[in-house]
Amino acid sequence: MNDASSFQAERSWQDHTKIPYTLYTDDSIYRQELDRIFHGPFWHPVALEAEVANVNDYKTVTVGETPLIVTRTGAETFNVVVNACAHRGVQIATAFRGKATDFTCPYHAWVYDCAGKLHRVPGEERFPEHFSKEESGLKRLRCVLWNQVIWATFDDETPPIEEFFGEVTDSLMAALGGGQRKLKLLGYQKIVFNCNWKVYMDNDGYHAGLLHTAFRMLGYQGGQARITADGFPGHWGAHYEALRIVDNGYLADASLIRTEGDEKTAAVNLLRPVTQVVKHLNSINFRFGRPLGPHRTEVHYTYLGFADDPPELLQHRIRQSANLLGPSGFVSIEDGAMFDRVQKSMSAPEGSINFYKGLKESPDGRYSLQNDEAGNTPWWAYYRSLNLVGS
Amino acid sequence: MTIVLDPALLARLDALQQKYVYSLDRRDMHGWLACFASDGRYTLTSAENQKMELPVGMMLDDCYERLRDRVKFVEEVWNHAVEHYQSRHLISRDRCVRGAGMDLEVSTSFSVFFTNAQGHSSLLTVGHYEDVVTEQDGALKFRSRLAVMDTAVPPRYIIYPI
Numbered sequence: 109m110n111d112a113s114s115f116q117a118e119r120s121w122q123d124h125t126k127i128p129y130t131l132y133t134d135d136s137i138y139r140q141e142l143d144r145i146f147h148g149p150f151w152h153p154v155a156l157e158a159e160v161a162n163v164n165d166y167k168t169v170t171v172g173e174t175p176l177i178v179t180r181t182g183a184e185t186f187n188v189v190v191n192a193c194a195h196r197g198v199q200i201a202t203a204f205r206g207k208a209t210d211f212t213c214p215y216h217a218w219v220y221d222c223a224g225k226l227h228r229v230p231g232e233e234r235f236p237e238h239f240s241k242e243e244s245g246l247k248r249l250r251c252v253l254w255n256q257v258i259w260a261t262f263d264d265e266t267p268p269i270e271e272f273f274g275e276v277t278d279s280l281m282a283a284l285g286g287g288q289r290k291l292k293l294l295g296y297q298k299i300v301f302n303c304n305w306k307v308y309m310d311n312d313g314y315h316a317g318l319l320h321t322a323f324r325m326l327g328y329q330g331g332q333a334r335i336t337a338d339g340f341p342g343h344w345g346a347h348y349e350a351l352r353i354v355d356n357g358y359l360a361d362a363s364l365i366r367t368e369g370d371e372k373t374a375a376v377n378l379l380r381p382v383t384q385v386v387k388h389l390n391s392i393n394f395r396f397g398r399p400l401g402p403h404r405t406e407v408h409y410t411y412l413g414f415a416d417d418p419p420e421l422l423q424h425r426i427r428q429s430a431n432l433l434g435p436s437g438f439v440s441i442e443d444g445a446m447f448d449r450v451q452k453s454m455s456a457p458e459g460s461i462n463f464y465k466g467l468k469e470s471p472d473g474r475y476s477l478q479n480d481e482a483g484n485t486p487w488w489a490y491y492r493s494l495n496l497v498g499s
Numbered sequence: 500m501t502i503v504l505d506p507a508l509l510a511r512l513d514a515l516q517q518k519y520v521y522s523l524d525r526r527d528m529h530g531w532l533a534c535f536a537s538d539g540r541y542t543l544t545s546a547e548n549q550k551m552e553l554p555v556g557m558m559l560d561d562c563y564e565r566l567r568d569r570v571k572f573v574e575e576v577w578n579h580a581v582e583h584y585q586s587r588h589l590i591s592r593d594r595c596v597r598g599a600g601m602d603l604e605v606s607t608s609f610s611v612f613f614t615n616a617q618g619h620s621s622l623l624t625v626g627h628y629e630d631v632v633t634e635q636d637g638a639l640k641f642r643s644r645l646a647v648m649d650t651a652v653p654p655r656y657i658i659y660p661i
Contacts, residue, residue, distance in 0.1 A: 204547060204651075295548050295555025298652040321576045359571075360564035406652060411555040430559035435656045436543075438572055442580040444656040449582065 124488040132304040136499040138402040146172030189224035189246035274338030279345030283375035290415040297409040299435035303451035305399040312481035335483040341380035342486030350374035520588035536640035584613040
């Protein structure tokens with residue numbers, strides 16, 4: 109599609125259930141999203157408490173395209189700073205995770221503490237008068253510890269976090285054990301999906317029993333739980349009593365689909381802009397996402413157990429987590445396959461992504477059913493209100 | 500721990516390694532399964548997970564039943580939706596020692612390229628295998644094959660074992 113027709117498609121876009129392809133492919137739209145959404149009034153998960161378990165542990169993470177350092181400075185205190193020296197912009201920390209009492213920029217040996225405060229500047233006596241050490245710290249983001257996750261925002265106007273998630277809070281808490289039990293880090297599956305970050309987040313409940321051959325072979329068609337969409341950008345979540353999958357002999361090792369212990373609930377959450385938090389069976393999975401330009405999305409599937417898990421249950425979680433719901437998982441490999449195949453078609457002129465199922469009963473998408481796609485539309489109503497237009 | 504120098508034994512080991520990559524690069528999952536001992540296991544993880552001693556990686560087939568199930572995943576379950584790719588494994592053995600028992604402990608570097616249906620090729624992952632190889636029914640087999648990817652973030656989803 110040429111620039112002129114792209115501009116037309118976005119200008120004439122009225123229906124938030126019918127999304128022009130260009131919103132998923134246009135580079136200038138993507139740049140506006142970084143500014144208005146990723147640097148806008150959103151809480152982004154930057155680390156799980158379990159990833160920075162001890163004082164002085166740190167993790168690096170990228171929100172939008174901004175690299176950050178998350179540091180634990182006390183029992184329940186954390187700092188989130190931009191990972192770029194205030195002098196020449198050198199990346200301060202390069203490891204994914206590490207431990208540090210301070211951060212020294214290797215270029216000119218400026219030393220910052222874990223809160224980003226500048227402590228030492230070699231040769232400072234020959235700096236001009238207007239230089240201020242106090243004003244030359246690492247840029248800090250507002251952050252909050254909530255539900256064993258550290259959330260950060262670039263925007264002073266971002267609402268309080270429970271207001272931000274609204275009614276989706278319940279299913280989010282359910283996915284992470286209800287806030288009563290301490291989470292334990294079990295490992296990462298990191299992957300690039302070759303799709304726009306919004307294609308990844310458009311994933312719905314409608315497809316589950318239709319796309320996933322694994323469910324069909326196991327004779328499992330999912331449930332009819334209620335999906336709740338809430339918060340100003342239309343997060344959605346479902347929290348339900350999952351039907352146990354009955355072993356029909358298809359798998360040689362049926363422990364992959366077995367629910368051990370008394371964990372009866374499942375929870376799925378899509379948090380705007382690009383986070384998914386899922387608990388299915390005994391697998392607990394926090395998915396950090398980030399866009400890599402308009403055509404690719406990187407996702408860090410982060411697997412969790414509980415610190416008080418008995419050894420057998422912990423081992424079961426590990427075995428289930430590795431093979432069930434990740435980018436190469438028995439059930440979920442097909443999700444990634446669809447993301448890539450959707451993006452490949454998006455250069456077709458005048459095409460659109462369409463949402464239908466469940467809108468008959470739920471025109472606003474606020475409350476819909478698990479096997480619907482209506483719950484995805486409040487997000488698109490919000491997105492349309494941003495009036496992003498390509499160049 | 501003794502470094503194995505016996506050319507005949509190393510030739511048998513290389514034959515097992517070749518059978519493994521020959522099978523995978525022709526999407527012959529039964530040929531892949533036949534490389535494992537009856538108590539065999541296969542793990543695919545990242546060097547990042549390994550360094551942090553985190554147990555969940557990309558694939559975890561820690562018993563023969565799971566190896567058999569992986570054959571089904573590729574041949575029956577995923578076939579209709581995934582975009583298959585042609586893999587190409589390049590391997591180079593850099594160490595073979597005999598431990599206290601009779602098993603061989605082998606380290607081998609790998610790089611795996613993929614070519615999609617449109618004919619575009621890229622590197623899928625690079626890393627190394629840490630293997631325990633045993634003699635079973637007159638043949639060498641993997642008792643354990645651990646594939647450790649230096650590539651923490653592969654550029655697409657991985658369908659077949661590495």
